[in-house]
Amino acid sequence: MNTEVSANGLTAVAPKLLSGKIWVAMFPTSKSLEALSSPFRENIKAFINALKRAGATVSVSATLRPPQRAYLMHFSFLIAHSKQDPRNVPSMNDVNIEWFHGNIEDSIKAAKEMVNAYGIATTKTPPALMSNxxxxxxxxxxISEFNGKEIAKQDGAFITVNVFNDLRTIGASYNVFNKIADDLPHWSTTGK
Known part of the structure; x- marks a missing residue:
């Protein structure tokens, strides 16, 4: 519930902030490997080290994501793709957002701004509310500059990487999985 209690004990509802790209800066995602849970943290570090030793380049954009950010990403995506009525989005504690801008067109425009700012405009699958x-x-x-590189699997055997699927094989040997075809940067304990 989005309420505030004043000094005189009266309760007031905090005003909602309209959706839009301003929300992208709120509830930031960590980029730190140290924020990850064990044993995934150790597994991904070993995989990244193998990639780097072979000469591949790795750029981390997200690790631990607050549930509030997942909520904002999920519903902005659905509204932007006309799969969620902005007037009927379930609320979430600590997220005092107003999705409806008085009309559907402006609501969708604001959601698209969020989707673009989150960097999820090219995916076809909405970000999960509950994710790894x-x-x-x-x-x-x-992961870039990997083509033609010999990269070590967890057991020490090398694979020459010719296609992205070779990276999936190597990652799986470290218990790090990539299974979503339209989300190549996403690696996890389950691939989802």
Missing amino acids: HISGNAIDMT
């Missing part, structure tokens, strides 16, 4: 990111068991990282 919230429990510290997922990472979003861009």
